[in-house]
Amino acid sequence: MKDSNRDVTMAERDQLVLRRTLDIICGKWRLFILLNLGEHTRRYGELRRMMPDVSEKVLIQELKSLISLGVLEKESFSEVPPRVEYRLTTKGRGILPHLNSLHLIGAPFMED
Amino acid sequence: MKDSNRDVTMAERDQLVLRRTLDIICGKWRLFILLNLGEHTRRYGELRRMMPDVSEKVLIQELKSLISLGVLEKESFSEVPPRVEYRLTTKGRGILPHLNSLHLIGAPFMED
DNA sequence: TAACTTACACACAAAAAAGTTAGTAAAAAA
DNA sequence: TTTTTTACTAACTTTTTTGTGTGTAAGTTA
Numbered sequence A, B: 001m002k003d004s005n006r007d008v009t010m011a012e013r014d015q016l017v018l019r020r021t022l023d024i025i026c027g028k029w030r031l032f033i034l035l036n037l038g039e040h041t042r043r044y045g046e047l048r049r050m051m052p053d054v055s056e057k058v059l060i061q062e063l064k065s066l067i068s069l070g071v072l073e074k075e076s077f078s079e080v081p082p083r084v085e086y087r088l089t090t091k092g093r094g095i096l097p098h099l100n101s102l103h104l105i106g107a108p109f110m111e112d
Numbered sequence C: 001t002a003a004c005t006t007a008c009a010c011a012c013a014a015a016a017a018a019g020t021t022a023g024t025a026a027a028a029a030a
Numbered sequence D: 001t002t003t004t005t006t007a008c009t010a011a012c013t014t015t016t017t018t019g020t021g022t023g024t025a026a027g028t029t030a
Helices: A002-025 A030-037 A044-050 A056-068 A096-109 B002-025 B030-037 B044-050 B056-068 B096-109
Strands: A072-077 A083-088 B072-077 B083-088
Touching: A002 A030, A002 B030, A002 B096, A030 A044, A030 A056, A030 A083, A030 A096, A030 B002, A044 A056, A044 A083, A056 A072, A096 B002, A096 B096, B002 B030, B030 B044, B030 B056, B030 B083, B030 B096, B044 B056, B044 B083, B056 B072
Parallel strands: none
Antiparallel strands: A072 A083, B072 B083
16 A cells, blocks of 8 residues: 555656656757757857758747756846856756757658 | 768757657657556547546547557457557557666656 | 547637737937 | 848738537446
8 A cells, every 4th residue: 555655656656757857848949959059058149040941939939948947057147238148057057968868859751 | 060960860860769768758648548458458438448547539539649659459340339449559668668667767756 | 328438529718929000218310 | 222131020810739618339237
C-alpha cells in the first residue's frame, strides 16, 4: 500500500516534470530561440534577424515566458537607442546537451 | 560557397526534424499516450480509463494524428461491441528510450 | 423489452497560440 | 528638420487546440 501510494505520487511528479519540459520546448519558436542563443549573449534585434519568420510580438512574448521559466535571463542597458541582451541561465544551458535526443526522436519520421 | 550553402540546407533540415519531433511530443496529451502505451497493446477504452482527464474526442483525434505520423498503429476487430487496439509502431518504440532526456530537461526547472 | 457496452462521428463552443498593425521615447545620423 | 534606430506595448484578428454534448450500430445482460 505504502509503495503503491508512493508510485502514484511519483507518477504524478513525473507528469509534472514532463509538462514542465513541454512548457520549455513546445511552441513554434521556443526551441529555435534556445538553439540560436546557445552559449551566446545576443541582442533582441540580433535574434529577430536570425528568426525572420517570427513576429516581434511573439518573439518578445516567448522571451518573456522563457525568462519566467528560468531558462533565460536578460540585461537592459540604459542607452538610446535601447540595448537589451538575452542569454541562457546556467540551468538553461543544461538543456543544450539534450537537444540531440530531440533530434533523434523526429529523425526516423521524416520520410512520410 | 558550396559549404555554406550546404550548411544552410542542413540547418533547414535540422529545423524540419525538430519540428517533426515537436509534432510528435507536443500537445497536452501526446506524450502521455506514448507513455501509457509503451510496449503494450491497449484498447481504446483502456487508454481512456488511464487518462480520465482527456475527452473522448481529443483522445481519438490525438490517436489519429499519431497514427498518421507513423508513431502508432491500430487494429480493428469486427466484433460487437467493437474492439480496437492501439500500439506503437517499430519506429514509435524507438522514441521510448529518449523520454528520459525529456525528463532531464524539465527536472531542474521544477522548484520555481 | 429496457438498459448497457464500445469506439467512434458530428456540430459547436471556449480557450490558447500566433500574427498584424500602429504607436512610443529619445538620441543620432542625414 | 526629417528620418532612422531599438526594443518594446497595446489593441485587435486569425488560426489552432482543446473541450462539451449528443448520437449511433448492434450485440449482451438484466
